[in-house]
Amino acid sequence: MKVVLVGYMASGKSSVGRLLAKEIGLDFVDLDTYIEEQQQQSIKDIFQQKGEIFFRKLEHQMLEKVLSEKESLLLSTGGGTPCYGINMDTILKHSDHSIYLQLPVSTLVERIAQEKEERPLVKDLDDEELAEFVGKHLFERRPFYARAKFTLDCYGKSVEDLVSEIKGNLL
Numbered sequence: 165m166k167v168v169l170v171g172y173m174a175s176g177k178s179s180v181g182r183l184l185a186k187e188i189g190l191d192f193v194d195l196d197t198y199i200e201e202q203q204q205q206s207i208k209d210i211f212q213q214k215g216e217i218f219f220r221k222l223e224h225q226m227l228e229k230v231l232s233e234k235e236s237l238l239l240s241t242g243g244g245t246p247c248y249g250i251n252m253d254t255i256l257k258h259s260d261h262s263i264y265l266q267l268p269v270s271t272l273v274e275r276i277a278q279e280k281e282e283r284p285l286v287k288d289l290d291d292e293e294l295a296e297f298v299g300k301h302l303f304e305r306r307p308f309y310a311r312a313k314f315t316l317d318c319y320g321k322s323v324e325d326l327v328s329e330i331k332g333n334l335l
């Protein structure tokens with residue numbers, strides 16, 4: 165079985181993915197970590213040294229590779245993955261379940277503000293700019309995320325709640 169999680173930065177894709185994979189016995193792959201391992205370079209450095217266009221091409225290749233080479237897995241994508249090229253088609257074609265972890269802008273802004281330095285797209289924004297950026301960006305990206313087979317409202321729910329909801333209702 166192949167399950168793919170999509171959603172904006174800081175929506176919980178990695179933490180929900182890791183626990184869910186463990187509970188249902190699937191291999192867990194975080195696409196950002198997979199890219200870093202394959203390239204032997206951090207995402208932050210790839211953005212800084214080679215630029216976003218290079219990163220997006222690489223992200224597409226790595227998405228195709230991981231989804232076609234693994235029989236079954238739980239894949240957490242990067243926040244931008246579904247929103248470039250044919251990536252969302254690739255996700256839908258190769259997965260049995262695709263789930264959008266949905267959160268309101270305010271929650272995402274609060275979470276991202278705590279760990280801005282690690283995130284190349286927002287690291288140079290101040291708090292006010294961050295809120296505006298996330299609002300606009302999510303508006304542009306939501307249609308891509310919404311193509312996932314399921315949209316899961318994550319507001320106010322713990323990782324454990326989300327995992328049992330996915331196990332009980334979606335899988």
Ligand code: S3P
Nearest residue numbers: 172173174196207242243244284
């Ligand atoms: C990105 C999100 C990041 C990472 C890269 C670009 C984005 O992943 O892929 O920094 O475009 O939203 P997370 O969603 O895991 O932070």
